[in-house]
Amino acid sequence: MAESNFVDYVKIYCRSGKGGRGSVHMRREKYMPNGGPDGGDGGRGGHVILRGNRNYWTLLHLKYERHVFAEHGGNGSKNKSFGKDGADKIIEVPCGTVAYNAETGEYVCDITEHGQEVILLKGGRGGLGNWHFRTATRQAPRFAQPGEPMQEMTVILELKLLADVGLVGFPNAGKSTLLSTVSAARPKIANYPFTTLEPNLGIVSYREGKSFVMADIPGIIEGASEGKGLGLRFLRHIERNSLLLFMVPGDTDDIRKEYEVLLNELARFNPEMLDKQRVLAITKSDMLDEELIAMLEPTLPQDIPHVFISSITGLGISELKDILWTELNKDSNQLEAVRREAIVHRAKNLTELQQELQDMGEDEDFEFEYEDEADDEDFEYEYEEEDWEDEPQK
Numbered sequence: 323m324a325e326s327n328f329v330d331y332v333k334i335y336c337r338s339g340k341g342g343r344g345s346v347h348m349r350r351e352k353y354m355p356n357g358g359p360d361g362g363d364g365g366r367g368g369h370v371i372l373r374g375n376r377n378y379w380t381l382l383h384l385k386y387e388r389h390v391f392a393e394h395g396g397n398g399s400k401n402k403s404f405g406k407d408g409a410d411k412i413i414e415v416p417c418g419t420v421a422y423n424a425e426t427g428e429y430v431c432d433i434t435e436h437g438q439e440v441i442l443l444k445g446g447r448g449g450l451g452n453w454h455f456r457t458a459t460r461q462a463p464r465f466a467q468p469g470e471p472m473q474e475m476t477v478i479l480e481l482k483l484l485a486d487v488g489l490v491g492f493p494n495a496g497k498s499t500l501l502s503t504v505s506a507a508r509p510k511i512a513n514y515p516f517t518t519l520e521p522n523l524g525i526v527s528y529r530e531g532k533s534f535v536m537a538d539i540p541g542i543i544e545g546a547s548e549g550k551g552l553g554l555r556f557l558r559h560i561e562r563n564s565l566l567l568f569m570v571p572g573d574t575d576d577i578r579k580e581y582e583v584l585l586n587e588l589a590r591f592n593p594e595m596l597d598k599q600r601v602l603a604i605t606k607s608d609m610l611d612e613e614l615i616a617m618l619e620p621t622l623p624q625d626i627p628h629v630f631i632s633s634i635t636g637l638g639i640s641e642l643k644d645i646l647w648t649e650l651n652k653d654s655n656q657l658e659a660v661r662r663e664a665i666v667h668r669a670k671n672l673t674e675l676q677q678e679l680q681d682m683g684e685d686e687d688f689e690f691e692y693e694d695e696a697d698d699e700d701f702e703y704e705y706e707e708e709d710w711e712d713e714p715q716k
């Protein structure tokens with residue numbers, strides 16, 4: 323999986339710029355004794371900013387980006403000159419990216435729209451120059467403010483695909499086959515579990531030029547919420563779909579039970595998943611005859627719409643599309659609204675974090691070495707004594 327182009331998880335060390343220090347300087351000009359303080363302000367340190375960009379579909383472009391540093395603000399100087407603001411550092415991410423603090427697992431922010439910008443780490447403010455501190459009784463302040471320090475954080479960026487319909491089912495349930503039947507996507511299909519190792523998106527066209535996005539997600543098994551199978555890694559892609567299409571093959575012993583196992587795994591992963599609209603498709607129904615279908619009907623869960631389908635013969639496919647479209651457009655589920663109104667991204671616990679990092683081959687700790695000039699705390703102003711006029715005599 324390491325060579326895959328589908329990158330939905332990266333860890334990056336980020337650091338904003340520190341503010342430039344204010345200058346301590348006295349104006350010195352010919353015929354201008356006692357020129358007074360004229361030390362300028364330091365510039366602002368650069369921010370680290372996340373920006374949504376719809377031209378990116380994965381986090382692949384960030385895979386080898388181990389650290390991101392914004393520029394420090396320039397120091398102020400004489401003649402009330404401001405220091406230069408440090409350049410911001412913008413990290414472009416696909417829509418649907420969620421940021422977590424890698425040390426605590428805490429949720430930080432969420433980018434859902436193209437062009438949306440969130441300041442991940444603020445650059446330090448520049449310090450004020452001594453010019454600001456002149457008063458009637460203190461005409462030659464020999465001090466200025468240091469700039470504010472920089473901020474740092476190791477972030478985990480996670481992509482949660484934004485699709486309208488997410489396919490939820492055990493491995494081999496026929497999810498990829500359905501996607502290839504209703505859209506132009508061509509995911510790999512085979513008669514063994516875990517054929518699909520990464521999510522596939524397809525656009526399903528509906529009547530009158532309308533369409534919706536369907537996400538084929540790797541199969542889920544019992545215990546997935548604890549990391550079994552492909553587990554946690556892909557459950558998060560389901561979080562963002564506005565409607566979940568559960569898929570259970572028609573030849574399953576107990577269809578209802580299998581549906582409940584799936585539902586339970588989702589709920590354990592994030593209870594909010596239960597708030598999503600659900601539809602049940604009984605797949606591979608070409609293997610069932612009418613009599614069997616009639617027998618199965620009453621045993622199915624009655625609280626959600628269901629439909630018998632076959633991706634091979636086309637049975638029930640247009641009915642399925644109708645149901646999906648109707649459900650997607652229900653008031654409670656206005657597409658755009660649901661997409662925008664983000665689900666509550668729960669924080670990660672540390673065991674989970676470690677496991678994820680391990681899965682991603684990201685468990686090795688990486689250390690950063692960077693040179694840093696004098697710490698702002700024991701900051702000393704450098705000035706040459708001869709730059710100073712004597713304090714005004716009384």
Ligand SMILES: Nc1nc2c(ncn2[C@@H]2O[C@H](COP(=O)(O)OP(=O)(O)OP(=O)(O)O)[C@@H](O)[C@H]2O)c(=O)[nH]1
Pocket residue numbers: 491492493494495496497498499500510511512513514515516517518519539540541542605606607608609631632633634635
């Ligand atoms: N008879 C019949 N077989 C089907 C149907 N849909 C899928 N299959 C077969 O079921 C097998 C699994 O199909 P996939 O689409 O790869 O299943 P999947 O759910 O994507 O599986 P994973 O990717 O492993 O999670 C394949 O051999 C398909 O040919 C159907 O409607 N009828």
Ligand SMILES: [Mg+2]
Pocket residue numbers: 497498499509510511517518538540
């Ligand atoms: Mg598949």
